[in-house]
Amino acid sequence: MDYLERANAVLSRIQELACISEDAHCVTRTFGSSAFLSGCGKVLSWMQEAGLQARIDNIGNVRGRWPSKEPNAHTLVIASHIDTVKNAGKFDGPLGVTMALDLISHLQREEISLPFNIELIAFSDEEGVRFHTTYLGSATVTGHFDTRLLDKTDSAGITLRDAITAIGGNIDALAADAIPAEEWLGYYEIHIEQGPVLYDQNLPVAVVQGIAxxxxxxxxxxxxxxxxxxxxxxxxxxxxxxxxxxxxxxxxxxxxxxxxxxxxxxxxxxxxxxxxxxxxxxxxxxxxxxxxxxxxxxxxxxxxxxxxxxxxxxxxxxxxxxxxxxKPVECDTALNHLLAQSITAAGYNVKELVSGAGHDAVVVAAVAPVCMLFVRCYKGISHHPEEHVDAADIAVAIQVSDHFIHRLTAVYKTQ
Missing domain, CATH: 3.30.70.360 (Alpha-Beta Plaits)
Known part of the structure; x- marks a missing residue:
């Protein structure tokens, strides 16, 4: 399967997920809603089909683990989110999740022996629309969930505590869902730029230097x-x-x-x-x-x-x-170097950008080195139904990600 075929398969899944919404006229999938739960179930089924050790944790993150055969292996987390703002686009978050699924499936077909575990995570609440609590999912995975938030209420007066219970989560088990800091290898996220720079400069991808x-x-x-x-x-x-x-x-x-x-x-x-x-x-x-x-x-x-x-x-x-x-976050120099090499290997010029939008990498950076790949989106439009990414640009991001994982594997095996 070539890169464009893989890109079209990713687009197909993005479209499938976009059909799961609280609103029949647009994409809206906020934390804890029935549409959110249906979306989690869809992603969980995809992870299971890929042969991952898949589960939904207590905060609603969908997690699929591909364990290494190496003893005491560290874990590379590849992630993005599947919650949305109201009247959202299709790509903000789901692009990173569906591309990670493609990446892992391709690695499995290559029968590559990884020296580290890979855990794919579809974070439950990055946007923070319902409770004005951004990064609930990544805060739980990093062990930084603030229990004081449990008494926050949404517009209907429902507490976060009750919302977590309603989706099947156990408040007392949230801490157990964290990946211990010493087990992290790093964090990689693929995300639309949400800005116009790549579109204006006719570039498909960029390395994220840091997050404002x-x-x-x-x-x-x-x-x-x-x-x-x-x-x-x-x-x-x-x-x-x-x-x-x-x-x-x-x-x-x-x-x-x-x-x-x-x-x-x-x-x-x-x-x-x-x-x-x-x-x-x-x-x-x-x-x-x-x-x-x-x-x-x-x-x-x-x-x-x-x-x-x-x-x-x-x-x-x-x-x-x-x-x-x-606080501002700087992406990891070593991981960014590998990502830049991967862009060059794919035949494209390296562009470095700072993200003005927040991402789960902000939280993860407290426990692990992080890096992000930006993908061009139409006119930089995001958080809007006109949000769009071309298959050709997804194909480039797939190619770059393939190179990145192989380079990371080679570096890690020499350590």
């Missing part, structure tokens, strides 16, 4: 509600005007540090909104990302000062709550 750190803040402006027709303009304490001024400040400061930072306000909530009411309370999100942790801290503090200044000038107050802080 993230800081998420919830900012709530408190003013005074009032009748839109009776309160004079100079007497108003309009929380929405304060939020609007803050949004523009976020854009301005983001542009100031655009070489290594992005800043976004993606959510505005006006409490008790009505066309004839002056907004008295407005909540907005703030998302800051950079590979420079010092810059992240600097910009966060600058924007907090801006919010305070806006409030002082408008006689308002603001709450500033840090929701999430994730």
């Amino acid at each position: 750190g993230q800081q998420r803040i919830r900012v709530r402006f408190h003013g005074s509600s009032g009748h839109a027709g009776t309160v004079p303009m100079e007497m108003r304490k309009d929380a929405l005007c304060a939020a609007a001024e803050f949004v523009l400040a976020v854009e301005r400061i983001g542009l100031q540090y655009a070489d290594n930072l992005v800043a976004t306000v993606g959510l505005l909530e006006v409490a008790n909104a009505a066309s004839n009411v002056i907004p008295g309370e407005v909540t907005c999100s703030l998302d800051i990302r950079s590979t420079d942790k010092v810059l992240l801290k600097k910009v966060r503090r600058s924007l907090k000062d801006v919010a305070s200044q806006i409030c002082a000038e408008r006689q308002l107050t603001a709450d500033w709550d840090i929701v999430q802080k994730i």
Whole structure:
């Protein structure tokens, strides 16, 4: 079977998984939903067909293990996720899972003797849509699951604890699902770029240098509600005007540090909104990302000062709550070197990129060396139904991955 044939087989599985959704009109598969469970069952059946030691663990990760015949062998984890955002594309996550299945099946047909175990994992909750808890799956596998999250609730008031139980998980056994740190060899993930660089530069794949750190803040402006027709303009304490001024400040400061930072306000909530009411309370999100942790801290503090200044000038107050802080991650130099060699061996120029989006590799990097291969996607579109990857680019990624595993095997056998 040539690379394009293998790519088309991968595409077929991606399409099959995309048909499993909470919404008949688009792809939505959030943690713990019936569609999520059906998707897990589908991936589990594929792993079983491939002859892997397959199971679904207590957090809902689908895991397939191909053990080495070598005693005390370490484990290479090849993984991505199968949960999605709402109204998602087909490729974000499932591309990496289905390509890993193809890679392992091909290695088995070659009857290659691996000096390490391979564990394929379809992570259960990378997007964090339901409970706003990104990386539940990888946190469990790395032994970093935070039990304080168990009491978090979704929009229906269901706790994470109850959701885990509902999918058949055992809260008390989560720790046992971790791969001990001393057993890890490394981590490899294939993922769409989710950006336009490869598309614009007409390149099929790239090596990921690192993953940007993230800081998420919830900012709530408190003013005074009032009748839109009776309160004079100079007497108003309009929380929405304060939020609007803050949004523009976020854009301005983001542009100031655009070489290594992005800043976004993606959510505005006006409490008790009505066309004839002056907004008295407005909540907005703030998302800051950079590979420079010092810059992240600097910009966060600058924007907090801006919010305070806006409030002082408008006689308002603001709450500033840090929701999430994730440090930047550097991918492993040795693994990236092998990945770059593999791209060259496949006949393509090596491009290095930084990921502005978060990935499970962020969590895994705390216990093991990580590397990632980006694959070109149409116009860089992601988290949207127009998300697309051509079979030709998948074929290149398959070829590169084949080279990568063979190179890693050769290096490991000499150690």
